[in-house]
Amino acid sequence: MIPVDQEPTPDPLTRYVQRAANRIRAFDRRHPLVWDLHLTAFWTLAALIDAAGGWRNVARNPDAPVALVITLSLGFSLPLVWRRSHPRAALLATAPFALVNAWTGAALQAQLLQLLLVFHLALRRPLRSLWCTTLLFAAAVVLTVRHPKGSADQDIVPVLMSVVLAAAIGMTVRSRRDYTEALEDRARRLEIERDQQARLAAAAERTRIAREMHDIIGHNLSVITGLADGGRYAATKSPERAAQALDAIATTSRQAFGELRRLLDVLREEDTTSPNPALTPQPTLTDLDQLLDGVRAAGLPVHTTIHGTPAIPPGRQLTVYRVIQEALTNTLKHAGPEATATITLAYAGTGAVTVTITDTGRGGPPPDNGGRGLPGMRERTALYGGTLEAGPRVHPEQGWRVHLHLPEETPQ
Template identity: 65%
Template sequence: MCDVYEDEGVANDPHPLTRHLQQLTERARAFDRRRPLAWDVLLTGFFVVAAGIDYMGDGWRNIAANTDLPDWLILVLTLGMSVPLLWRRSRPMTVLAVMVGFGAVNSATGALLQVALVQLIVLFNIALRLPLRTLGWAGLLTTAPVVVGSIRFPRGSWDQQVVPQVWAYAIVALLGIAVRSRQDYTRALVERAHQLEVERDQQARLSAAAERTRIAREMHDIIGHNLSVITGLADGGKYAAAKSPERAAQALDAIGSTSRQALAELRRLLDVLREEAPEAAELAPQPALTDLDRLIDGVRAAGLPVRGTFHGHADSMPQGQQLTVYRVVQEALTNTMKHAGAGVTATVDVAYAEDGVTVSVTDTGRAGPRGAPSTDAGAGAGAGRGLTGMRERTALYAGTLEAGPRPHPEQGWQVRLHLPRTSAPLASKEPAQ
């Protein structure tokens, strides 16, 4: 297997000569892109000088059909078929028409100057940049001098004079089309790469925004709940200090324990955000359904009477769903402690069934400050961050959440959650943490 891969690597490696030619071609293209006028002047100057040498050295007489032509006519034809090459980019069809006109005179007089082949460069430029319909007209135009020469000075059969020239024009045109197709393909690849880069950056921004939302939700659940518990314990300890110092000491112990727990959870969350050695961050299991009893005990110790009832068994419910249930119960009890007022009791009811889990958290406090009732998981724009986080977690597992005042004549607030039994969160959502 290794030999095969090595052979493939050698086969795919370009030859040094090929690589050198590619580098030279790229340099020429780069120079052309930077200074197109300078390149055109150099190209035109080269052919003007070459044609001038042919004119001054009388080399043209070696293949001319008529060697008795005046020098001024040869000079005019030489310049007329070479100088227009300077404008081959801006006005290619005009340049070709001028060259073909001088070429027709060149064939008709029998001069047969080789500089007439320069029009192939213009034909290549037309095939490279202009529509194919224009290329067809240009091909017909270039055959005019050939036809004139074959009629004026026939040499053998007409096809021996016309067909080779037509084939030369066709090959140049096909070469221009091939280069054009290659350039279009390269531009398409570059554009596609640019689009992929933009999409990658957008995806990175969306992922970062989703991660910030997840972190904000986790920090809200951790800090908000524990601070509410600490506040309740501190208020209770303040009133108990005068009458029962022992109860005050118990409240202080509970405050210390809750603070350390909150600090530990917050430290674990922040360790994940550190850039250096993220794999070294402490890994601890997220809260699960088995931690609900401890959660209820902590809220009860903070001064809120809570009664918890459980029906059925979790039966290996996925960790993400367990975390969702835990956070919803936590947030519901936190809202009760913050908004329900004094003398309030709460009830947590968790029921496991074959179709999923249903959770109900009710209290007997006032309902007004906590927002309007809603059964839509995407609603609640005017609600607080806590209700929004509960709805986001619920929607992650295609569940339903109802949060609002209890029906008349009952008093208080109710949060009802139902999560269907599933093994994974929705693919369109971020994974639960």
């Protein structure tokens, strides 16, 4: 038995024959007439050699004129040049010579070249084109009637069997060729599909990376901006508050740098010679208090209300966390200095959660700046079949409202 980790290597002679056959096929595809002319010349020479006198060994009428025998030999062999391009026309062209061959009793063996035309007819044309093979039986009947030799079935049955065999071989080769072409076409389509899947996976991964980097960098930069604005205002009145703002900026910057480094470590190709980087899990709802503390430190008052007990998997927790993070980031950017935010979380069932984030800022239409915030929130929500609404609050209330709902998990 051949070991699993070893593949059988073809014999050197087999490889040589395969390479030679492939080269011959390639040359024949480029120059089909060359091969047709060579094969026709070979069979024409063989027919003429037989016409020199050997035909009398099997002839029913050895006294047939030599000129007629030569003409019949050429009539059977020369049409072979069209055996691949026009096999039916070539077979019909040999039919009169076959009838004359039978009528005169010459019974030339060159008539067997018609079987080669039958093979190509079955190989390249539909089955209905095989009707012209009946002309071969007509010639056999004429030979049996004009020059009988033994019983009639001894003349007709071999012709019938030969035609059927040649046609069967042609149809078999055709079926095998069609099957091979179908396999090659399927392999090409699978290769194209594989490349498309790889491109789609790469595009999805790029989108996921862009979303994560936007959530990480965008939020922390918004917090840093708020802290910097507050520190600049406090610097003239309370140096101690300015120092606290600077400390908070440093802390937030280090956190952003740490999260960004962990994300880049995931993207970096794994080096088997070095230890794996220390990676921390993605944030969950247990990290929400730390997020809110940073937002409050940046100057945005946030009030939270929680109903129920959280019982959702980490993936859904990450979605809820990122939506809250993005909503508060937008509030820091666009709501104004006097705005406040309110977060309401309601848990129900297995994996179901409803989150509403509102603020008392300026409101207004959603920003049309090609950002990734709202599209990123909708993409995360769609992963779990949820719904997301984001827009200004209903008049007379002022500000912005983001409403997220993730349904219960469906059992697999």
